Every structure is written in C-alpha cells, then in structure tokens.
Amino acid sequence: MAVYTEVTDDDLSAFLARYDAGSLVGYKGIAEGVENTNYLVQTSKARFILTLYEKRVAPEDLPFFLGLMEHVADRGVSCPRPVHARDGTILSELAGRSAALVTFLDGFSVKKPRADHCSKLGRALAQFHLATADFPQQRQNALGETGWRPLFEKFRARADEIVPGLQSLVHDELLLLDAMWPKTLPSGVIHADLFPDNVFFLGDDLSGLIDFYFACNDALAYDVAICLNAWCFEQDYAFNVTKGRALLEGYDSVRKLTPAERSAMPLLTRGAAVRFLLTRSYDWLNLPPNALVKPHNPFDYVRRLRFHQSVRSIAAYGLGEAA
Amino acid sequence: MAVYTEVTDDDLSAFLARYDAGSLVGYKGIAEGVENTNYLVQTSKARFILTLYEKRVAPEDLPFFLGLMEHVADRGVSCPRPVHARDGTILSELAGRSAALVTFLDGFSVKKPRADHCSKLGRALAQFHLATADFPQQRQNALGETGWRPLFEKFRARADEIVPGLQSLVHDELLLLDAMWPKTLPSGVIHADLFPDNVFFLGDDLSGLIDFYFACNDALAYDVAICLNAWCFEQDYAFNVTKGRALLEGYDSVRKLTPAERSAMPLLTRGAAVRFLLTRSYDWLNLPPNALVKPHNPFDYVRRLRFHQSVRSIAAYGLGEAA
Numbered sequence: 001m002a003v004y005t006e007v008t009d010d011d012l013s014a015f016l017a018r019y020d021a022g023s024l025v026g027y028k029g030i031a032e033g034v035e036n037t038n039y040l041v042q043t044s045k046a047r048f049i050l051t052l053y054e055k056r057v058a059p060e061d062l063p064f065f066l067g068l069m070e071h072v073a074d075r076g077v078s079c080p081r082p083v084h085a086r087d088g089t090i091l092s093e094l095a096g097r098s099a100a101l102v103t104f105l106d107g108f109s110v111k112k113p114r115a116d117h118c119s120k121l122g123r124a125l126a127q128f129h130l131a132t133a134d135f136p137q138q139r140q141n142a143l144g145e146t147g148w149r150p151l152f153e154k155f156r157a158r159a160d161e162i163v164p165g166l167q168s169l170v171h172d173e174l175l176l177l178d179a180m181w182p183k184t185l186p187s188g189v190i191h192a193d194l195f196p197d198n199v200f201f202l203g204d205d206l207s208g209l210i211d212f213y214f215a216c217n218d219a220l221a222y223d224v225a226i227c228l229n230a231w232c233f234e235q236d237y238a239f240n241v242t243k244g245r246a247l248l249e250g251y252d253s254v255r256k257l258t259p260a261e262r263s264a265m266p267l268l269t270r271g272a273a274v275r276f277l278l279t280r281s282y283d284w285l286n287l288p289p290n291a292l293v294k295p296h297n298p299f300d301y302v303r304r305l306r307f308h309q310s311v312r313s314i315a316a317y318g319l320g321e322a323a
Numbered sequence: 324m325a326v327y328t329e330v331t332d333d334d335l336s337a338f339l340a341r342y343d344a345g346s347l348v349g350y351k352g353i354a355e356g357v358e359n360t361n362y363l364v365q366t367s368k369a370r371f372i373l374t375l376y377e378k379r380v381a382p383e384d385l386p387f388f389l390g391l392m393e394h395v396a397d398r399g400v401s402c403p404r405p406v407h408a409r410d411g412t413i414l415s416e417l418a419g420r421s422a423a424l425v426t427f428l429d430g431f432s433v434k435k436p437r438a439d440h441c442s443k444l445g446r447a448l449a450q451f452h453l454a455t456a457d458f459p460q461q462r463q464n465a466l467g468e469t470g471w472r473p474l475f476e477k478f479r480a481r482a483d484e485i486v487p488g489l490q491s492l493v494h495d496e497l498l499l500l501d502a503m504w505p506k507t508l509p510s511g512v513i514h515a516d517l518f519p520d521n522v523f524f525l526g527d528d529l530s531g532l533i534d535f536y537f538a539c540n541d542a543l544a545y546d547v548a549i550c551l552n553a554w555c556f557e558q559d560y561a562f563n564v565t566k567g568r569a570l571l572e573g574y575d576s577v578r579k580l581t582p583a584e585r586s587a588m589p590l591l592t593r594g595a596a597v598r599f600l601l602t603r604s605y606d607w608l609n610l611p612p613n614a615l616v617k618p619h620n621p622f623d624y625v626r627r628l629r630f631h632q633s634v635r636s637i638a639a640y641g642l643g644e645a646a
Contacts, residue, residue: 003354008434025525026431028363031326031352040351040363042429106365108349111331202348 003029005037005052007095012041012050015094018085019101021045035213037097040104047104049080052097057213059098064139065212066090066100068132068189075131077124078208080105107200107207115246118231120206121199122250125191125227128209129220129255132189141192141216143275145181149174151278155285162281162298170274173305177271182219182264190223191215195230221261224251225268228317229276229304237303245318252319262321265314273308277301326352328360328375330418335364335373338417341408342424344368358536360420363427370427372403375420380536382421387462388535389413389423391455391512398454400447401531403428430523430530438569441554443529444522445573448514448550451532452543452578455512464515464539466598468504472497474601478608485604485621493597496628500594505542505587513546514538518553544584547574548591551640552599552627560626568641575642585644588637596631600624 006029013024022045030049032038037052053062066082070090073081080102082090092099110117141147152159152170159167191198193214200207224247232243251257280298287295313321329352336347345368353372355361360375376385389405393413396404403425405413415422433440464470475482475493482490514521516537523530547570555566574580603621610618636644 009431010434024431026429026523028351029354030363031354040353106349108332108347111333200349 003031003037003039004054005095005097007039007050007052011095012039015050015092015099016041016043016101018087018092019083020086021048021083021101032210041101048083049102049104050094050099051102052094052099054097057098061139061213062091062098062100064137065215067137068135068215069102069212071135072128072131077128077131078105078206079212080208080210105200105208105210107202109197109199110201111196113196113231113243115240115242116204117196117199117201117206118243119246119250120201121194121227121231122224122247122252123254124199124206124209125194125223126251126254128191129188129223135189139189139216141190141218143192143214143279144216144218145177145271148271148274148278149178151282155282158285159281162284163302166281166298166302169302169305170277173270173274173309177267177274180267181271182260182267185219185221185261185264186258187217187219189215190218190220190226192218192223192226194223194227219261219264219268220255221257221264222268222272224248224257224261225265225272226275228265228269229272229301232317233304233307237300237307239307239317241316241318248314248317248319257319259322262314262319265317265319266308266311269311269317270305270308273301273305277305326354326360326362327377328418328420330362330373330375334418335362338373338415338422339364339366339424341410341415342406343409344371344406344424355533364424371406372425372427373417373422374425375417375422377420380421384462384536385414385421385423387460388538390460391458391538392425392535394458395451395454400451400454401428401529402535403531403533428523428531428533430525432520432522433524434519436519436554436566438563438565439527440519440522440524440529441566442569442573443524444517444550444554445547445570445575446577447522447529447532448517448546449574449577451514452511452546458512462512462539464513464541466515466537466602467539467541468500468594471594471597471601472501474605478605481608482604485607486625489604489621489625492625492628493600496593496597496632500590500597503590504594505583505590508542508544508584508587509581510540510542512538513541513543513549515541515546515549517546517550542584542587542591543578544580544587545591545595547571547580547584548588548595549598551588551592552595552624555640556627556630560623560630562630562640564639564641566641571637571640571642580642582645585637585642588640588642589631589634592634592640593628593631596624596628600628 022043026042027039030038030040035056036054039050041048041050083101198211280296283295345366348365350362350364353361353363358379359377362373364371364373406424521534555563603619606618
C-alpha cells in the first residue's frame with residue numbers, strides 16, 4: 001500500500017531498455033500490494049506494472065511466484081504475465097531490489113462484492129486450481145496449519161491486549177485444529193490470499209487475479225475456505241449464505257468438491273479464520289513506529305471464527321453435504 | 324505521497340456519472356502530491372487524475388487553484404485541466420472530501436535535471452507568468468516574506484535540535500530580509516513550488532506543470548528564485564552555474580527580467596531558501612507519529628542559504644546584471 005523504494009527516471013529507462021517493451025512515457029508509484037513497491041509504467045507500447053520486492057518477500061521464492069503467474073496465464077487464467085527481458089529472464093534488479101515487469105490488467109477490485117461477484121470468484125479460483133495441476137515447482141505454506149502454534153507463541157503473552165479472552169480462545173482453537181486438521185484432502189498450488197482486493201472486475205466480468213505472493217502448496221479446499229471468510233461476511237460480521245452458496249456453486253461447477261472436502265469445510269474455514277487472526281494480531285502488536293501501512297484489525301477474524309465454531313456442516317455455507 | 328482517503332468503486336462510479344467522462348475501467352491510488360490523495364482513473368474515454376483534498380488545503384482556496392489551472396491551460400500552458408461536470412461545476416465532493424477531476428498528462432519528472440531541462444523549465448515558468456497576467460482571482464502568499472518570522476517563532480526554541488546554530492542563522496537572516504526585502508517588483512500569480520517533482524518531461528520536451536496548490540500572488544522573480552534553489556544545486560550543494568544560466572536565459576527569453584528583478588535576485592534566492600528551510604524545519608520538528616510522508620531534511624536549505632549569502636550579483640547565477 002505504499003512506495004517504499006523510489007525509482008529514478010534514468011534507472012527506469014535503463015531497466016526498460018533490457019526489454020522489448022517500448023520507451024518510457026510515464027510512471028507513477030501506486031498504492032497496491034501490501035508487501036512490495038509497485039509502479040504503473042506507461043511505455044510507447046503498453047502499460048505494465050513494475051514490482052520491486054521488499055524485504056518481506058524471500059528472494060528464493062520469486063521464481064516460484066513469477067513462474068506460477070506465467071504458468072497459469074498460459075493456461076487461460078487472467079492474471080498479470082511476467083514480461084521476459086531480451087535475455088529471456090523474468091527476474092531482474094532495480095534500485096537495489098529484485099524487480100519484475102508484468103503486464104497490466106484492466107479492471108478494479110470491488111469493495112462490497114455481491115453474490116454475482118462471489119460466483120465468478122468461485123469459478124476463477126477453481127480454474128486457477130485446475131491450471132496449477134501440472135505446475136512443477138513447490139512452495140511450503142509457512143502460514144499453514146503447522147505454522148500457527150509457533151506464530152501464536154510469539155505474541156501469546158500479549159494476546160489479551162487486543163481483546164480480553166483472545167489468548168484462551170486461540171489456545172483452545174489451536175488444540176482442536178491440531179487434533180482434527182484434515183491431512184489427506186486433494187492438494188496443489190493455492191493462491192492463499194484471494195481477498196476482494198486481489199480480484200479485478202470489469203463491467204460484469206472478472207478481469208483477473210493479482211498478488212500471488214502468498215501462493216504455496218496446500219489443500220485446495222483451504223483456498224475456498226479463505227475466500228468464504230474474505231468474501232461472504234457482511235460488515236456486521238453476519239455470514240451471507242447467498243454469497244456463500246454463489247461462491248461454492250461457482251467453484252463446484254468448474255472443479256467438483258469431493259465429499260471429503262465438503263465434510264472438512266467447517267474445519268477449514270475455522271483454520272482460515274485462525275490464520276488471518278494470527279497474522280493480524282502479530283502485526284497489530286508489532287507495528288513499527290514508522291509504518292506506512294495501517295494494520296488490519298484482528299477483531300474481524302475473532303467474529304468470523306466464532307461464527308465458524310457454530311457451524312456443523314457445509315450446508316451452513318450454502319452447499320449440500322453430498323457432491 | 325500517499326493515499327489518505329480510500330475511494331470505493333461504487334462511490335467512484337457514481338461520481339464519474341456526473342461527468343461526460345466515460346465509464347470506469349480502472350483506478351489506482353498514486354503516490355503523487357504531498358498534501359492530497361490522488362487516483363489515476365482510467366475510463367472508457369480517457370485517463371484522468373482524481374484529487375481528494377485533504378485537510379492541509381483550505382477549501383476556500385480551491386476555486387483559486389482550479390480556476391488558475393483552467394485559465395492558464397486556456398492560454399497554452401500545458402498543465403492538468405479541470406474537467407467540468409455536466410452541471411458546469413469543477414469542484415465536487417467524494418468520500419467526504421472536496422474533489423476534482425483533471426486531465427492526465429503524459430510524461431514524468433526528472434530526478435537529476437540537466438541544463439537542457441532547466442532551460443525548458445525557465446521558458447515554461449515565464450509562459451506561466453504571462454498566462455496568469457489577466458487571471459482575476461487573488462490569493463495571498465501565506466508563506467511569503469511577512470509569514471516567515473511568525474513561522475520561525477513557532478519552533479525557534481527548538482531550532483538548534485536540527486543543526487547547532489540554526490536559531491541564530493535564521494534570526495539574523497530574517498532581520499536582514501525584513502530590512503531589505505524588495506516590495507515593488509513586478510508581481511502576479513506565481514506557482515511557488517515548482518520543484519522538479521512538479522514538472523513533467525516527455526522525450527526532450529517539457530510536457531507539463533502540475534501541483535498548483537501553493538500558487539499565490541507575489542513577485543514573479545521570487546518564483547524564479549525558488550526554481551534556482553530547487554533545480555540548480557548538485558547533490559553536494561554546489562551551485563551549478565551552467566544550469567542557473569540555462570534557467571535564467573530560458574526565462575528571460577520569454578519574459579524579460581527587469582533591471583530591478585536582476586538586482587534583487589540574490590535577496591530573492593536567500594528568501595526562497597529561508598522559506599523552504601522554515602517549513603522543512605517546522606515539519607521536521609512536528610512530524611506526527613503516524614505520518615505517511617517522510618519529511619524533507621531542512622539541512623539541504625541551510626547549505627543553499629549559505630551559498631546565497633555569499634552572492635553579490637545575479638552574475639553568480641549565470642545572467643548579466645543588465646537586461
């Protein structure tokens with residue numbers, strides 16, 4: 001959400017000369033992506049997004065992220081496509097940062113998704129999952145189930161500063177999830193952060209997915225559970241079952257959810273709520289004094305978690321238990 | 324340099340419907356302009372900049388700023404032109420802020436201006452001054468000479484925290500400027516903040532001036548003095564007389580500097596250095612803890628001021644004393 005690294009016009013022109021991308025016509029730092037610096041670059045040929053990777057992204061993960069974007073774009077997923085330099089590379093360096101140039105997507109994210117948006121999101125997520133099936137690279141989910149307890153221990157003593165009772169709520173939930181977490185669901189590459197911010201629409205159509213920098217290998221249905229959390233709650237934390245049904249039916253129409261995935265959904269949504277509750281709590285308590293980004297309020301995910309704790313079947317999210 | 328106010332897609336679409344500007348295709352918050360929130364808006368018809376005015380801009384000044392941009396654009400100055408809504412207005416409201424839609428300029432600011440850029444800047448500044456001659460509105464320069472002492476008094480006691488000796492340096496300088504400041508130079512509307520950030524180039528041409536939110540009535544040559552400070556010093560604080568000459572000759576070729584303006588230049592450059600030294604010092608000492616903007620280092624202007632104190636004639640900046 002900020003420009004952390006300034007790029008000079010001379011440096012950018014020299015960078016662009018390494019691509020067959022036209023000459024520089026204009027560029028603006030844009031407030032997109034929480035972790036990295038992004039510029040919208042206009043050349044004589046086209047518009048691009050230039051991303052400079054800041055310190056929260058591990059350089060060794062960049063070939064995975066960029067390779068994934070190219071792989072799924074080749075298979076018809078609408079997402080930014082890394083541009084190859086004349087020497088064939090897609091990862092470069094600029095202003096002391098790893099940098100990549102990707103194609104520009106028209107469209108914009110919707111602040112208040114309607115059921116129709118959720119349906120299209122569900123379809124696009126399933127298409128993305130199918131497209132990743134033959135992606136050869138792997139990346140472990142550092143924020144997956146085995147990572148939650150260690151992350152919690154980092155701030156457990158201060159958890160009740162956020163909201164009284166948070167420490168025992170999370171402790172008990174992690175005990176349950178650790179005992180019950182499904183380990184044999186169909187897995188593959190998931191987006192893992194497909195919030196409304198990261199999905200563009202244009203008119204009535206979904207025009208693309210962005211921000212693949214949390215993508216990793218995990219249960220595919222866990223990605224669906226993340227989206228149920230991110231897309232289907234109202235501002236008053238009520239779950240909107242119309243949106244949930246639209247999302248699940250959209251997904252299921254492209255990639256059939258297995259019976260095991262359907263049964264596991266109430267656990268997966270709890271896990272997804274815990275995952276965002278944990279990272280938001282940690283960031284809330286460890287905000288650097290000169291932060292350029294406002295932290296998300298962890299409380300949103302306390303409320304979501306409490307809802308999921310009351311759910312006994314995927315029917316509560318709008319889909320039947322049987323496939 | 325930051326997005327202070329978030330605009331939702333629904334609100335923006337409703338806003339655009341009030342203009343004959345096409346339908347929304349995309350928008351991005353951009354890191355441009357220190358004081359306000361700016362979005363680059365792409366519609367089915369064209370690109371625009373949407374500005375939301377934040378609290379440091381006085382609402383009663385907005386008709387002056389927007390009227391000025393339209394006035395000079397009508398007279399051939401390349402700058403953003405306010406777009407009229409269907410009801411004729413150019414000032415509107417969005418997301419609880421005063422807001423205006425202006426045309427988009429291609430080009431980008433140069434980080435290290437060369438003499439050629441300075442020459443074109445000088446010409447464009449003079450064209451702007453000529454174009455403002457018949458602008459009917461007036462705005463007092465709150466950061467003009469009479470405002471410097473009151474601003475200094477706000478942080479005088481803490482001035483030496485920035486650099487030892489700053490308090491007496493500024494105090495003595497203000498005594499001198501108060502006694503010597505020229506009051507009868509040709510005056511009119513000046514830009515008052517024409518730093519390289521606020522001037523776009525495209526290829527070899529100056530493609531436009533932006534950010535008119537400090538514009539006010541004052542001595543025209545004082546605007547030139549601000550530019551000599553902002554454009555003609557090297558990173559080691561050496562004054563580059565080649566750039567100074569290019570700027571002054573460029574200006575003089577479009578609007579002849581009078582003998583009085585030439586004589587006054589060494590005082591005007593001192594005043595301009597003091598003006599930026601004062602505001603930067605104040606901001607440096609009063610940075611809000613949650614600031615989204617890094618403050619400029621006031622020290623840059625201590626060094627500039629010391630150079631100007633050694634100057635006895637405009638010849639030191641590259642132009643002869645006689646017109």
